[in-house]
Amino acid sequence: MFFKKKKADILNSMNKKNLDDMELIPVKKEDFIQRMKDLLHHSADLHIKELQNGLTLVYVDTITDNKMINEDVLARLEDAQPTPDDALKRINVGSSGKLKYVEEIIDKILKGSVIIHSDGYPIIVEAAVGTQENRSLTRPENESQVLGPQLAFNESLATNISLIRRYLTNPNLCNESFTLGKQTNSGISLLYLKDIADEEMVERMRKRIQKIDVDSILDSSTLVQLVEDNSLAIFPQLLMTERPDRACAWLLNGKVAVLVDGSVQVIGAPLSFFEFFQSMEDESVRWQIATFLRLLRIFSMIVSIFFTAIYVAALTFHYEIIPQTLLIPLGESRSLVPFPPIFEALLLEIMIELLREAGARLPTKVGQTMGIVGGIVVGTAAVDAGFTSNILIIIIAVSALASFTTPNYMMGNVIRILRFPLILLAGFWGFYGLMIGFCFLLIHLIKQESLGTPFLAPFYPPRFSDWPDSIIRFPLAWTNKRPHLTRPRDRIKFQTRKSKE
Known part of the structure; x- marks a missing residue:
């Protein structure tokens, strides 16, 4: 008990130290505007609008939706009181909130938000008005098949997660978010089914993602090389797919799926060597x-x-x-x-x-x-x-x-x-x-x-109960158990006798 309390005190002191190192928002409008220009290096697409009522808007024009800014923000703030509370009530944007640190403001601006500053107040109002430029959903390019769904992931992380949730309308589907890359701040999502996936396996993947310290993560193939067990091996130890149905099949078998913003490939783990020679069309x-x-x-x-x-x-x-x-x-x-x-x-x-x-x-x-x-x-x-x-x-x-x-x-x-x-x-x-x-x-x-x-499971070490769905595929009634490879909490997919009835 003493050691747990001691550990909690240390964590609290570290968090407090991190907060103390962050810079508070300048209260005066002139200081705030100058600070934003300095931090964003006077970028050509940085727009600063000063309203007559004392409010100041800051945003990057190339990654924001001008229509949303004009209709949902500017039009509603023209007759607003120059206070953060009144500004927050008037804007008509789904995602909005208050901030008080400069580091948070810069992060929000670079993700497509508009920042609203009230002269004399140490609190900022932010509203998400980023553009949503996504490629339309198409057929899989590298994993084409005749039978089964004909839909592939695209480069939008939100769209890819929605595709998986469309297949798995399950409240136990967990989504953990991470940010990697000191220069790119790429969004990473770790997905798994709470009632099936082994917590130790999920924690292992979570720690590997959190320990990564690189400048950029631009694609899933880069992340695979950073989280796999042996980066010197010629054989890939993790599998990537562009098919939502295959990613869902992994989750249903107790595996984890990792998505990277800007990548069409989803990472699945753990994987067996023989799964590289299986196709979703086999099902x-x-x-x-x-x-x-x-x-x-x-x-x-x-x-x-x-x-x-x-x-x-x-x-x-x-x-x-x-x-x-x-x-x-x-x-x-x-x-x-x-x-x-x-x-x-x-x-x-x-x-x-x-x-x-x-x-x-x-x-x-x-x-x-x-x-x-x-x-x-x-x-x-x-x-x-x-x-x-x-x-x-x-x-x-x-x-x-x-x-x-x-x-x-x-x-x-x-x-x-x-x-x-x-x-x-x-x-x-x-x-x-x-x-x-x-x-x-x-x-x-x-x-x-x-x-x-083990990479050669279920043949080394031998797991005879997993053989019906490995190199050979037995009838579906014989494949009613999840593989030992993932150590799932619930190993039974369905009861064979009940399914036949």
Whole structure:
């Protein structure tokens, strides 16, 4: 009890010290106007209007709604008494209040509020009249699907939260607000379901956000790198989505969602490695089809990473594993190639990456043409010139095609990168090098965590009750429990027998 009281006294003294360090509002109008100009460095879009009744309005023109200022503020203050109380009663704005510190005033001005100063009073009235310039809601760009909702987040934090609340009309949906970035003061929201999410997990994410001390947070991808468990790992430990339905599914499973103002991506945590190969469309199709698609994505990942490396290892060290019927066409295809298999494979992989990057950076119509025509022309010219063989062209194309089946863009980039070190290991040590690379990747994945939870769950450590909704997807009646990964307070989603009745 003594230590709790002592801790409370320390916190109170710190808060009091912080308040004592803040600057009070100048009482005289001339001093107040000069102080505002100095703090905002005489900006060209800083507007100061002095009314005849003694009231002074201060706002930044480029981030405020002039119509609201004229109709809801100026028109109502012309015959008002020059007192903060009367000014507050007359303005017709939904969000308004009183302030008494200069630091608070500057923060409100830069967020789109108009400040009303009364000469001789140490209190300021502020009214939120900021512009709401939002992009209209569109279809998801990176997570498109045939079935299910066709709606994506936009750059407005308020709009994104409203989309989630539209799906989850639940009073237990908690929204905690933070401000990050010493230069940007970006708004951050932490969302979770109070009756489902584990409080320890929520507290862990809350502390990681509060400990961040950076100049700017401009996008969710920046915040992910600051709050994830191992920033040196090549694999992402947190997942981002642009789909409101997926964010709601995370919350319903006991996870937390983090939204950043100005970003279309919502962060979900904790996540398992296998969730990067799942799509929300899996919930909209029959369980047999969903299972086939998930297995196909896992198989595509393996093919994309190892297919080219196996070709290099076989041609360099292990001719005995190649069937005899394939040796003759393989030898004829490589008879004019002057380079060893490792150099040939690396050359083609780099060419594919160049074409892919060029197609992504060019305008949409030009990029599509560049990818198709460039791939055909470069591939044909490389074979005719003797730089590579026809068989390797096929293998590289299949590997590149397999990498596109991954639903998540971040994991797709990781798969593209992993091919290169494995090709080098296969070229130097054959299948022994491939085994070394595979073991290193497996150990690396086993060591990773996502918000303090195992990254390879539910297979390591084994949680058999979570298997029905992992690599495979069982019928919905078998997936009535929330995963152990999130340690939810309420693990039962629904009663199977009652749902069938």
